[in-house]
Amino acid sequence: MDLEFTASEHAFREEARAWLAAHVPARPLPSLETAEGFAAHREWERVLYDGGWSVVSWPRAYGGRDATLTEWLIFEEEYYAAQAPGRVSQNGINLLAPTLFAHGDEEQLARVLPPMASGETIWAQAWSEPEAGSDLASLRSRAERTERHGGGWLLSGQKTWSSRAAFADRAFGLFRTDREQERHRGLSYLMFPLDAEGVTVRPIGRLDGKPAFAELFLDQVFVPDADVIGEVGQGWRAAMSTAGNERGVTLRSPGRFTASADRLIHLWRSRQEPADSRDRVADAWIRARAYQLAGYAAASADPAGSASGSGSRPGGSGTSVASADSSPGAGGTASPFASSMNKVFWSELDIDLHETALDLLGPGTSEVTEGLPESAWMDGWIFALAGPVYAGTNEIQRDIVAERVLGLPRGR
């Protein structure tokens, strides 16, 4: 057992660090949840892409650099340590792309991935509906068969809490293609443009008023057969492979939290190390480190995680990215539901870490949402608050851990 990066992994880290030092904007970009900030973040995605850093784990053919899972973890550590901008493309890169790698065809990969990598196309997710939140399988939005325009589907219904949809270009989600079937049967995974005829986007302000998500009203929106991912009627299976990514290391990488914890320690020191915050500051660092080490363990267990591994690349086939979240933790709990444990762990850490920072900032300063250097902590706290809710609430995740990992009886 060791914690030793190879010479090439170390060189990869140095290269990433040097590139980020030279390219990360000196001043923070405006919030990506505003029109101006969204545009600025889209430009940043292009800069990342031109440098070859926007999708490091993807195959070169689609704009990546064939990085291993370990290298991806390294890149994320460096990215957040450099205080680089938030990733406006994360829905596409972290949720849709792995699904495409696992279930898409060659034509879809070649058409969808490069513009996703460059920021030319920014994706929103369209999972939830007014009556289908945690209980996603109860969704009602439907896709009806049409033979017009060479054959395809007409989407109708309502999606909501659709992250990034206020300014994004396209969206992906689940629709009922077989009305005879119930629950998770008869659903299909589809991609559609947000500027298409029949789509109405109504932005929704989050807690600070910024339109971080939107409602989507769909009225006979045409989707060609080419934009169905996987088999018609098998959308649930494809979506669940995405859910694992949404909950696990690939959405909220350990590097985010180790960088935030280091900044929290820095903040604590800058405030003369108040003793009454010491336990909370240390605890945040400990938990971030635990998540980081769990990530290294997952990468070690993955055949593609080490440079010498002969397995498939993360993102290369999709399966190894998924396995990053389902492989045994260092604890050796071989469980495909490890991503549920990850999700509870990082989402609760994120809130505790930011609340500790806000308490260190003190009255007034802690409540300012923008305009001060310190308001990054409030922005981070607002972002963190959504963590226990999205991607399956933490209550659902605890149910999954209890039933699937611990083997407790089903039932509420």
Next chain:
Amino acid sequence: MRFLPDEDHRTYAATVRRLLADAEPAKAARAWAAGDQGPGRELWRALADTGLPALAVPEERGGMGWYPSELAAAFVEIGRAAAPGPLVETVALAAALGADPRGGDTAGPWLPRILTGDLLVTVTDPAGPYAVDGYLADAAFVTEGPALHMAVPEGGPLPSIDPTRHLVRCEPATPVESGEPVPGDAARLRSLATLLTAAQALGAGRALLDGSVEYAGRRTQFGRQIGSFQAVKHQLATVAIALEFAEPLLHGAALAVRAQPGGPGPAEGSAGGPGDATDPRDLPAAKAACSRAAHQAARTALQVHGALGYTDEYDLTLHLRKARALHDAWGTPAACHQAVLAGGRFPAVQGEAASGE
């Protein structure tokens, strides 16, 4: 990087686990609690036969080398079994006696017989005056800064909430009684004791979770298994998550202890170079996280078991009570948090200069 237990490591942990499971450790614990050392001593001899203390002692002193990761894995199993006796203290003393930084003859009268399993020895926690099993053990030591001394037990043993721990107040012996300090590496003793206490806590936590899950699947109320109630499920899931994320810290801590100055250092070809991600902060981090997870497991086990979990004679409460004792032993949460923020260095304790280590 291969941040996962090796094959040998897993095999050894499985051997220890099987040995303990077959040895009726709860009976040994009950006997030890009542002052009958027989079964506990026998268990320790069997563990020593697997080479357990030898994993903390260099070959030139009769051991097998310096293997903190394997030791931690073994102590997870010892915690899972709630095996009695000053096992952490004995192995940590073996490490200290086998590694005198001044190069003296450290074998002394104790080390060879610790390695054979004939002796159990104990030492005070540097943050408190008590030694576990100060009378039952064959020798007691105290640390003072970097020095190790023989101890003079005072007064009768005090009962612990963990009935297998008999606490005895100890002071360093005067030079007239014991002469010079005992040659040995007190810093190594402390770091290994902290690591193995964390491991033991994690193992106790695992046993508490497993026992609680099993009970929740068996016990019915209102015509249902209580484990089907969400309120019960969520508490157990929370414990499972806490234990799951404490474990990688324990593994990281073992690597940090392996790499500490005075030791043989990191594995060959990885001499703390630019790609080395071991971090001395992982040791206090692991102790804090394992203690906390075990404590959560204990509180939850009590709640899930109801009155049964509040009962002396129910064996799982051996673990439940041990989790409380280990929570503060060899590094309180506060001391661990201070150490994390001080780059891994534990706060100075009495008799030790701030820069003592």
